[in-house]
Amino acid sequence: MRVFKDRELFLPSSVVSIGAFDGLHKGHQKLIRQAVKRARELDVPSVVYTFDPPPRAYFQKQIVLTSLDEKLALMEKLTVDYIIVASFNEHYAARPSADFLDELIQIGACEVWVGSDFRFGKGKEGDIKFLSNYFQVNTYPFVTCDQGKKISSTRIRELLKNNDWLEIYQLLGRESLKTLDV
Numbered sequence: 001m002r003v004f005k006d007r008e009l010f011l012p013s014s015v016v017s018i019g020a021f022d023g024l025h026k027g028h029q030k031l032i033r034q035a036v037k038r039a040r041e042l043d044v045p046s047v048v049y050t051f052d053p054p055p056r057a058y059f060q061k062q063i064v065l066t067s068l069d070e071k072l073a074l075m076e077k078l079t080v081d082y083i084i085v086a087s088f089n090e091h092y093a094a095r096p097s098a099d100f101l102d103e104l105i106q107i108g109a110c111e112v113w114v115g116s117d118f119r120f121g122k123g124k125e126g127d128i129k130f131l132s133n134y135f136q137v138n139t140y141p142f143v144t145c146d147q148g149k150k151i152s153s154t155r156i157r158e159l160l161k162n163n164d165w166l167e168i169y170q171l172l173g174r175e176s177l178k179t180l181d182v
């Protein structure tokens with residue numbers, strides 16, 4: 001896996017999944033595995049585009065579930081070819097959604113895989129409808145837990161407050177989590 005942290009990546013074609021992916025829980029894993037599978041089928045590289053710190057940690061001061069190093073190690077296990085890590089700061093957050101589209105064009109995104117609530121750009125102005133004007137966007141159905149509730153990083157942060165490690169490990173699909181700033 002090749003890591004591009006605040007470095008430009010140019011590719012003729014690729015399948016891209018995008019997100020904060022904090023915790024890299026089962027929902028994230030399934031979405032990324034699906035994008036990697038599609039990349040193999042199309043015989044193009046798979047790219048994960050992520051943010052450091054996660055936008056929610058930046059804006060809402062939420063704790064970070066997964067350090068960048070741990071996230072990269074987990075992405076490697078998912079056999080992702082390239083990972084773009086954008087430093088999420090004041091300057092980055094102010095970028096218009098059209099800027100972000102240019103970046104996706106630069107990496108030759110022939111398919112984009114995200115969850116149906118994905119948003120991007122300054123003030124979260126961009127949504128899937130907008131993205132679909134430029135790329136083939138595929139949404140992955142929300143992965144739920146045994147009780148039928150959507151798995152999310154937010155839920156894992158809530159469970160952490162109650163030290164509910166059994167449930168946390170179930171949502172993560174692994175028995176390790178090294179949080180930051182807990």
Ligand SMILES: Cc1cc2nc3c(=O)[nH]c(=O)nc-3n(C[C@H](O)[C@H](O)[C@H](O)COP(=O)(O)O)c2cc1C
Nearest residue numbers: 019020021055093095100118119120121122123124
């Ligand atoms: C160029 C760019 C600018 C963004 N600006 C904002 C922003 O102003 N406010 C905000 O809450 N999120 C902003 N975000 C973060 C997105 O809302 C979202 O968290 C990010 O695309 C990751 O998706 P995910 O939350 O589904 O993982 C921005 C994202 C991008 C790519």
Ligand SMILES: Nc1ncnc2c1ncn2[C@@H]1O[C@H](COP(=O)(O)OP(=O)(O)OP(=O)(O)O)[C@@H](O)[C@H]1O
Nearest residue numbers: 019020021022027114115118142143151152153154
């Ligand atoms: N349970 C899930 N099943 C499938 N896709 C998911 C799931 N949770 C998140 N995704 C998708 O993964 C990408 C990254 O999501 P994100 O990092 O915002 O995760 P999240 O768990 O929703 O986080 P948070 O609770 O902090 O908003 C997005 O495209 C999102 O729609």
